[in-house]
Amino acid sequence: MKLSVKEVVVFAMLGSIMYTSKVIMEFLPNVHLLGMFTMTFTLVYRKKALYPIYTYILLNGIFAGFATWWIPYLYIWTVLWGLTMLLPKQMNPKIKPLVYMVVCACHGFLFGTLYAPAQALLFGLSFKGMIAWIIAGLPWDVVHGISNFFCGMLIVPLSKLLIKLENASIIQN
Numbered sequence: 001m002k003l004s005v006k007e008v009v010v011f012a013m014l015g016s017i018m019y020t021s022k023v024i025m026e027f028l029p030n031v032h033l034l035g036m037f038t039m040t041f042t043l044v045y046r047k048k049a050l051y052p053i054y055t056y057i058l059l060n061g062i063f064a065g066f067a068t069w070w071i072p073y074l075y076i077w078t079v080l081w082g083l084t085m086l087l088p089k090q091m092n093p094k095i096k097p098l099v100y101m102v103v104c105a106c107h108g109f110l111f112g113t114l115y116a117p118a119q120a121l122l123f124g125l126s127f128k129g130m131i132a133w134i135i136a137g138l139p140w141d142v143v144h145g146i147s148n149f150f151c152g153m154l155i156v157p158l159s160k161l162l163i164k165l166e167n168a169s170i171i172q173n
Contacts, residue, residue: 015055
């Protein structure tokens with residue numbers, strides 16, 4: 001996946017936007033635009049969406065510290081990227097927004113469950129301990145899933161905008 005200079009700049013900017021949006025929304029626990037951005041960038045840039053996603057992850061580590069909480073981020077956002085890659089490219093335009101919103105919401109609802117195996121390995125939790133950790137986080141996962149559902153409403157319009165901007169950029173070059 002060789003990148004042009006333009007792509008390096010665009011992906012750095014998109015990863016920075018992801019990070020900035022997270023920082024701006026930190027006053028609302030588990031409410032953010034990260035799932036929406038992950039899905040949008042994946043729909044538009046496909047495999048190359050990993051560049052802005054991992055730029056975000058790297059920025060998160062740089063500014064918040066490369067501690068144990070950060071390790072699951074190395075795979076959690078890739079799960080959503082992978083699920084989005086598996087969605088059919090040609091989907092009925094009437095159901096497309098709902099499908100994207102549901103997938104985005106599911107990632108939010110399952111965030112603690114996806115996070116738990118790393119926590120168990122890093123802190124020596126038994127299977128029962130891991131399950132207890134998941135259960136304790138369920139209220140936050142509910143907030144996360146519901147907010148991801150509503151933030152997912154932005155996926156289709158933002159995807160269309162990015163595609164339009166990409167096409168305009170190609171014509172100008």
